[in-house]
Amino acid sequence: MKSKLVVFILLTATLSLSAQWKPAGDRLKTRWASQIDVNNVLPEYPRPIMERSQWQNLNGLWNYAILPVGKQNPTSFDGKILVPFAIESSLSGVQKRLGSENELWYQREFTVPSNWKNNRVLLHFGAVDWKADVWVNDIKVGQHTGGYAPFSFDVTPALKSGTNKLVVKVWDGTDQGYQPRGKQVNNPHGIWYTPVSGIWQTVWLEPVPEKYIENVKITPDIDKNTIGVEAFINQATASDRIEVKVMEGSRVVATGQSINNQPVEVSMPANPRLWSPNDPFLYDLEVTVFNGSKQLDKVKSYTAMRKYSTKRDDKGIVRLQLNNKDLFQFGPLDQGWWPDGLYTAPTDEALRYDVVKTKDFGFNMIRKHVKVEPARWYMHCDQLGIIVWQDMPNGDRSPEWQMREYFTGAERLRSPESEANYRKEWKEIMDYLYSYPSIGVWVPFNEAWGQFKTQEIVEWTKQYDPSRLVNPASGGNHYHLGDMLDLHNYPHPEMYLYDGQRATVLGEYGGIGWANKE
Template sequence: MKSKLVLFILLAATFSLSAQWKPAGDRIKTRWAAEIDVNNVLPEYPRPIMERSQWQNLNGLWNYAILPVGKQEPTSFDGKILVPFAVESSLSGVQKRVGGDNELWYHREFTVPSNWKNNRILLHFGAVDWKADVWVNDIKVGQHTGGYTPFSFDITPALKSGANKLVVKVWDGTDDGYQPRGKQVNNPHGIWYTPVSGIWQTVWLEPVPEKYIENVKITPDIDKNIISVKACVNGSAPSDKVVVKVMAGSQVVATGQSINNQPVEVSMPANARLWSPNDPFLYDLEVTLVEGAKTVDKVKSYTAMRKFSTKRDDKGIVRLQLNNKDLFQFGPLDQGWWPDGLYTAPTDEALRYDVEKTKDFGFNMIRKHVKVEPARWYMHCDQLGIIVWQDMPNGDKSPEWQMHEYFTGVERLRSPESEANYRKEWKEIIDYLYSYPSVGVWVPFNEAWGQFKTKEIVEWTKQYDPSRLVNPASGGNHYHVGDMLDLHNYPQPRMYLYDGQRATVLGEYGGIGWANKEHLWEPDRNWGYVQFNSSEEVTNEYVKYAEQLKQLIRQGFSAAVYTQTTDVEVEVNGLMTYDRAVVKIDEGRVRKVNQEICNILNN
């Protein structure tokens, strides 16, 4: 009888939580929206590049309130919000705007598991847009600015037994401030989309020992046949030892160790397997911190043996290379937006789906356009074999300034505060993604959007991460720095400039539109660079452009980016509809011509 009563109470609590949430609004949604469990939201481990066995997910229903800037912590709330979906999204259950005159407050309680009592407790945020202040039990534990990167606080001194109170306050001016914000604007139209404010990635707790591994920085070198692993340890002593094991499946294939805070250089077997889109092989890593004879901390990770570079071919054309072989890199412009979750995919299956379809379409690359994804997205690219070109999200301008800059070729003059913030956030993005093998190209500027001090920024990026290529300004004001000249042309591919010293790439083209009436964000103001009315027409136009691209590859293009993976809000030029319900092209025909393009330099 007692067990039945407990089960009844649990079921009643679950029903009560579910009754407090439903998707807001009546716009289109993905099929995954119906699979969300408010008691188990995005339950997958959020940091796959450095994994520990114990953690606690804090996603779920929180209290929220929207108050004018400067108000004190609320004593009552506007309702419930489903974390980690942005307050403007349908899946948050709220779908309200915040704006720069207001602040968004979050509140919940949590209990630390009793078996964590001898550990430090870290509070992690995957991403919060833009400025976050955090309190635990009314004690300020930290502040963070930057909408695209993870951050954490050691909250151990603020904790108490039993229930703990967690409060987060967020301010986000969207396009009213200088901060990077990608395609978000307060007045969505055309290529500009709905704001994303507040928590939009997983919030979680993690127990760690007194001395622990804070980060791992993994650098493969196929020419020297080594993997360098730098373990960043809090409060490390010279005598602390870091031990690295490299595994292929269950077999240990290489080991290495270091002291004095030196990177561990692991010599790989002579037949080390190289990662590529055709063979995305990953080595598992085990990184252990040893103090004396005692194992203090241990994390799991992974890496790949791969190399991104450029080289002049026998016709004198500078080509992009993977693993010292010419490879034409070809993929879609991927904005990573969702009709129900905006910046946040409804489920991990949904997050992986876009990458899987990109592979199905025959591409070998994705340009992640003015957005940074949750860590698991990059893991999916690592596992499936997709090269990533990573954009810096733009900021510090209005759309009117952008177009003025683009046509006049004038670099933006930023305030010292704006410039310092750009550098801070760009460095944090590189640090965040450094160890993910699929990331092959950094793109600090798109077109002329907020472009400033290009030579200086590019040279810093190259120096900070010499293991990757740098695309200085995709389609932007062109300076002879970095590894490539990047042109944009819509709708058809065209080479109107050529660089004999760097790789010449087509960073955007295409934009073939089809407004599929059952799958639109809005019924009216939809657009594409060219418009058609059927899958056959779209596919015919796509293949026509692809055949033109083949000729331009022979003339000098070394990569190309097709716009785009999915429709986004009123843009209807996706290979799929915004809700991912319809593939808008003949997949077989597109895959065939795409594979021909990807393999064109190998024939």
């Protein structure tokens, strides 16, 4: 009888939560909206490039309140919001505008599993747009600015046994400030879309040992036939030893190790399997840190043997190459918006579906346009064989634009705050995505919007990651810089400039409507 009562209580609680949420408004819904389980929202592991076995998903129904800027922690709440869907979205269950004059407060409770007691606990946010302040049990654990990169806080000192309280405050100016925002505007129209404010990617907890791997940076080199692995340790000492195993299925095919905080260089067997859109083969990795013979931490990862480059052909034309062979790259401009979830796909199946259909249509690349996706989207591109040209989301304002000739005007001068924020967010995005093999091209600017100090930014980007190509300003103000000249023309394709020292590409065209005569 007691067990039946427990089951009944759990079932009642589940039904009660479900009754507190439904999609808001009358916007178009995708077929995946009906598959959302409020008790298990986006349950897939959120960081596939560096995986540990234990974690706790904090997605689900949270309390929320909208208060004027400067008001203190709310004493009551406006209702429930389904995290991680932005408050302006239908799938949040709210569909309200925030505005730069207000702040969005979130609150929920959680308990830490008892078997984590000898570990430190990290609180992770996949992405929050734009400024987030975070408290655990009324202790402030940190602040982050930037709407597109993950961040985390060690919340161990703030935790207590039993129930813990998590509070997040968000401010988002959308197009009222200099921050990167892509196509978000406060007054949507035409090709300008709804603001995305607050939490829009998975929130989760992770137990880690006292000394742990904070990040891994993986660099394949098919010319040297090596894989470089740099493991970043939170309390690194010279005596730490990093060991890397490379696996094909369950079979270990290569190993390497290093000490004294040095990167590991793993020599691969002869004739490794190369990654390409036709054969997107991935090698699994294990990265372990030891002190003496004691294992301190281990994470699972993956990589691919592939190379992005350019080379002049026998006709003197500079071509894009993959794995030292010419490859005509052909794909859509993917802005990553959902009618019901805005920036956030309803389910992981929906997220993968877009990549699958892109491949089905015969494309081999996607330009991810002025948006950065959750990590699993890049994993799907890795697995399915789609090359990604990754934009930096636009911010600030547009300067003079001379798209049909090489630029002869004066570049925009950003404020010191705007420039510093651009550099911070661009570096965070590059660090976040560095190890995903499908990333082939970095695009710092789009159509001159926010374009500034082009030579300096392009040279920094190329120096920071020489393993990728750099497209300086897709359809923007053109200079003889980077690896390609990228032209835009609407509606028909037109190549109106040429750079004999770089690959010349058509970064955008189209927008062609098909008349329905019925």
